[in-house]
Amino acid sequence: xxxxxxxxxxxxxxxxxxxxxxxxxxxxxxxxxxxxxxxxxxxxxxxxxxxxxxxxxxxxxxxxxxxxxxxxxxxxxxxxxxxxxxxxxxxxxxxxxxxxxxxxxxxxxxxxxxxxxxxxxxxxxxxxxxxxxxxxxxxxxxxxxxxxxxxxxxxxxxxxxxxxxxxxxxxxxxxxxxxxxxxxxxxxxxxxxxxxxxxxxxxxxxxxxxxxxxxxxxxxxxxxxxxxxxxxxxxxxxxxxxxxxxxxxxxxxxxxxxxxxxxxxxxxxxxxxxxxxxxxxxxxxxxxxxxxxxxxxxxxxxxxxxxxxxxxxxxxxxxxxxxxxxxxxxxxxxxxxxxxxxxxxxxxxxxxxxxxxxxxxxxxxxxxxxxxxxxxxxxxxxxxxxxxxxxxxxxxxxxxxxxxxxxxxxxxxxxxxxx
Ligand code: FAD
Numbered sequence: 132x133x134x135x136x137x138x139x140x141x142x143x144x145x146x147x148x149x150x151x152x153x154x155x156x157x158x159x160x161x162x163x164x165x166x167x168x169x170x171x172x173x174x175x176x177x178x179x180x181x182x183x184x185x186x187x188x189x190x191x192x193x194x195x196x197x198x199x200x201x202x203x204x205x206x207x208x209x210x211x212x213x214x215x216x217x218x219x220x221x222x223x224x225x226x227x228x229x230x231x232x233x234x235x236x237x238x239x240x241x242x243x244x245x246x247x248x249x250x251x252x253x254x255x256x257x258x259x260x261x262x263x264x265x266x267x268x269x270x271x272x273x274x275x276x277x278x279x280x281x282x283x284x285x286x287x288x289x290x291x292x293x294x295x296x297x298x299x300x301x302x303x304x305x306x307x308x309x310x311x312x313x314x315x316x317x318x319x320x321x322x323x324x325x326x327x328x329x330x331x332x333x334x335x336x337x338x339x340x341x342x343x344x345x346x347x348x349x350x351x352x353x354x355x356x357x358x359x360x361x362x363x364x365x366x367x368x369x370x371x372x373x374x375x376x377x378x379x380x381x382x383x384x385x386x387x388x389x390x391x392x393x394x395x396x397x398x399x400x401x402x403x404x405x406x407x408x409x410x411x412x413x414x415x416x417x418x419x420x421x422x423x424x425x426x427x428x429x430x431x432x433x434x435x436x437x438x439x440x441x442x443x444x445x446x447x448x449x450x451x452x453x454x455x456x457x458x459x460x461x462x463x464x465x466x467x468x469x470x471x472x473x474x475x476x477x478x479x480x481x482x483x484x485x486x487x488x489x490x491x492x493x494x495x496x497x498x499x500x501x502x503x504x505x506x507x508x509x510x511x512x513x514x515x516x517x518x519x520x521x522x523x524x525x526x527x528x529x530x531x532x533x534x535x536x537x538x539x540x541x542x543x544x545x546x547x548x549x550x
Contacts, residue, residue: 132203136471137163137467140209142164142204143442144540152461164198167206167207167208171191171192171193173540178260178296180265181258181271182271185533229437230437237443244403245354255270259402260400270398271301274305277314277397278382278383278394279301279302280362282320282364283402286406289452295320295489304493315345334522348368365392366386407422423446424440428479431478454485454486454500455485483504488532490532491524495526497521497524
């Protein structure tokens with residue numbers, strides 16, 4: 132079969148949830164998902180895996196188990212679009228045509244955008260929860276003291292909070308294992324603040340003080356010297372915020388000129404640079420930065436009305452998370468059904484909602500929930516259940532992260548239930 136009413140690229144969080152919700156609205160819809168992978172991952176738990184608090188095996192399920200029944204699974208890779216012909220080419224299943232296309236292949240890791248990073252990963256000099264969270268845990272467990280450096284790139288990344296969550300967990304672990312006095316935990320970020328949402332920022336600055344973390348804003352990693360275990364950062368602050376570094380500071384930092392800062396490390400955790408998959412970047416569907424060019428409120432493509440895009444691949448100016456996908460899917464589903472009935476798509480529905488469960492230590496978490504304007508907007512249902520404000524650290528939020536959210540994911544979101 133080579134034509135479908137709805138063709139979906141990607142069987143990740145967004146693709147599976149969209150198919151499942153469409154079928155709940157109309158069992159008769161003729162839907163296919165192009166997805167090459169045999170395994171579906173619940174990636175949000177990788178943060179806990181990296182800290183030894185969750186079993187990696189439990190984050191994986193066979194793709195066949197999450198594929199909604201009634202959907203054709205095309206076990207292949209999409210490789211190009213011909214949007215004017217309503218066609219997607221695949222690697223080995225030929226061309227597939229569609230009435231409506233949903234583009235949800237997520238994003239890809241691009242370590243080569245930082246010089247030395249591919250080699251650092253290969254040699255086990257750097258670890259990353261984005262690539263191999265079990266190895267992060269091995270690195271943290273084997274750490275004997277010195278500089279524990281945590282950083283993130285200048286590109287958009289999925290779950291923007293993940294690079295700092297693992298820094299808090301590691302700091303907590305080092306404290307509990309008698310390493311605090313021998314260790315500098317450093318969190319270096321290209322951003323100007325620890326978090327964009329004011330209420331959450333205030334909570335996180337207290338967390339940073341509690342652990343004695345060295346917080347370094349305006350640090351953009353550009354090169355890793357694998358042999359000497361040094362990260363080179365450019366300092367991205369405007370002139371008036373430029374920092375001055377003493378050569379004899381505790382961290383052994385060195386500043387060359389006013390922009391090249393070298394930080395030596397004994398362990399390094401890093402979120403690699405990330406980008407839209409190449410077949411999207413190279414297509415007529417991408418914007419100038421390579422992300423899928425969709426309307427911010429309807430997720431309808433800005434040029435091709437029968438194409439939608441959501442999840443990590445989409446050019447939406449909010450945090451790329453599963454939580455955002457949860458709010459995007461019903462809008463996309465509703466709009467596709469409207470177009471099928473020859474009504475126009477609603478472009479006011481999605482407000483940029485995203486959320487980030489910021490784990491701040493073992494048994495501790497604060498939940499950032501926000502919109503396109505970085506307003507803190509706690510979900511009223513959740514607030515009633517928790518009986519306290521989620522912008523403060525709480526043990527119950529940790530329980531939500533470790534047990535509640537995985538359960539919500541596998542049993543509700545993947546089944547297309549409204550959550
Ligand atoms: P994905 O779920 O990544 O799925 C993309 C799918 O597309 C994959 O199955 C892939 O195989 C497939 N694909 C790729 N290329 C092709 C192709 N050419 N053809 C066909 N199929 C293709 N989110 C939260 O909400 N909370 C968190 O706490 C959180 N923490 C995170 C921590 C880490 C370490 C990581 C890595 C992610 C975290 N996330 C978190 C982010 C969340 O997992 C993603 O935002 C979410 O999975 C995005 O869904 P998606 O469907 O866009 O992409």
